[in-house]
Amino acid sequence: xxxxxxxxxxxxxxxxxxxxxxxxxLRWQIASVKAVKxxxxxxxxxxxxxxxxxxxxxxxxxxxxxxxPDGYQxxxxxxxxxxxxxxxxxxxxxxxxxxGEVSSYMHNVLIPGDYIEVRGPIGGYFVWKxxxxxxxxxxxxxxxxxxxxxxxxxxxAAGSTVPARLLYSSRNLEDVxxxxxxxxxxxxxxxxGVIYTLTHDQPPGWKGYxxxxxxxxxxxxxxxxxxxxxxxxxxxxxxxxxxxxxxVKIGIPQAQIRTERFGPTGGRP
Amino acid sequence: xxxxxxxxxxxSVLDGNAAAGLLQEAFGTEMTANKVQCASCGKVSRxxxxxxxxxxxxxxxxxxxxxxMMLRIASRHDALWLDMQGVTYLRQERVAP
Numbered sequence: 001x002x003x004x005x006x007x008x009x010x011x012x013x014x015x016x017x018x019x020x021x022x023x024x025x026l027r028w029q030i031a032s033v034k035a036v037k038x039x040x041x042x043x044x045x046x047x048x049x050x051x052x053x054x055x056x057x058x059x060x061x062x063x064x065x066x067x068x069p070d071g072y073q074x075x076x077x078x079x080x081x082x083x084x085x086x087x088x089x090x091x092x093x094x095x096x097x098x099x100g101e102v103s104s105y106m107h108n109v110l111i112p113g114d115y116i117e118v119r120g121p122i123g124g125y126f127v128w129k130x131x132x133x134x135x136x137x138x139x140x141x142x143x144x145x146x147x148x149x150x151x152x153x154x155x156x157a158a159g160s161t162v163p164a165r166l167l168y169s170s171r172n173l174e175d176v177x178x179x180x181x182x183x184x185x186x187x188x189x190x191x192x193g194v195i196y197t198l199t200h201d202q203p204p205g206w207k208g209y210x211x212x213x214x215x216x217x218x219x220x221x222x223x224x225x226x227x228x229x230x231x232x233x234x235x236x237x238x239x240x241x242x243x244x245x246x247x248v249k250i251g252i253p254q255a256q257i258r259t260e261r262f263g264p265t266g267g268r269p
Numbered sequence: 270x271x272x273x274x275x276x277x278x279x280x281s282v283l284d285g286n287a288a289a290g291l292l293q294e295a296f297g298t299e300m301t302a303n304k305v306q307c308a309s310c311g312k313v314s315r316x317x318x319x320x321x322x323x324x325x326x327x328x329x330x331x332x333x334x335x336x337x338m339m340l341r342i343a344s345r346h347d348a349l350w351l352d353m354q355g356v357t358y359l360r361q362e363r364v365a366p
Binding site for chain 1: 282283284285286287289290293294297299300301302315316317318326
């Protein structure tokens, strides 16, 4: 009887409480560039059509690989900016780095109709989807806003109403990526607040913050979300470390804080 | 609390997310949401929260608690190398996060 029961369990995988891990081998594929948009003086968004598009999680990234005629390869990771409700294509927003092998190629060479080698989606740690709930505190430094933008766009497209606040630190207003879209989303009344801090130059009459993200700023921004928000921080390494330390200082549990640092070698996003 | 304050002030350090592609190459599945225990200090961390030094071609992953080396991974055209002597266990979740 026991064996029969075991056998029937084996033949009914849908009754299993823990589905097996689905292997997801990473395969390189050739994407075609559908559109290129200049977002800011240093950031372009590349819309890539993927022959093998897969459902991704906001916060995940893609690897891009360039191969020179002599076989030399350069590879970088770039966060997805679009939301998974948009099928068959992804947006990658790429900042042009000084001596950035891959970013300079993308900025200066790549045009619509070109092909490029990519693999992904990659990553399962720095991710958020609407079913995970909130409240949500997103902290971005510079182009670190890219994976958080995927979360914000997904939250909107999924009809999620979890309270969410995006604190976006930028050198100046010209460098703010997605400015118009963020302003439209935050004034739509769906529970998303966007707060800017401009660390170097502020336009006349600027009413937002104008300093590096510090503990008192985080306390003010996080206050409406209560004591236990889910926190995602993405930006350059020194900024992410300062923010993570200050979040712990103002009493947010460390387990609630997920970070994504990008540096010169990682080239992300 | 001391974990985050202990971080070195090094601009080249990234998170485990940065090694996600290499790790997925090695294991055939997403790894950064899994937990690993440091063999040096016993701290349990998500792979995505480890400190990553190196490039996309090869990385050293260190414990965010004690900086001990937990994992080394390198990708060459002919082979992929994975050294896990700094990890006592790895817990692979059956359900995606």
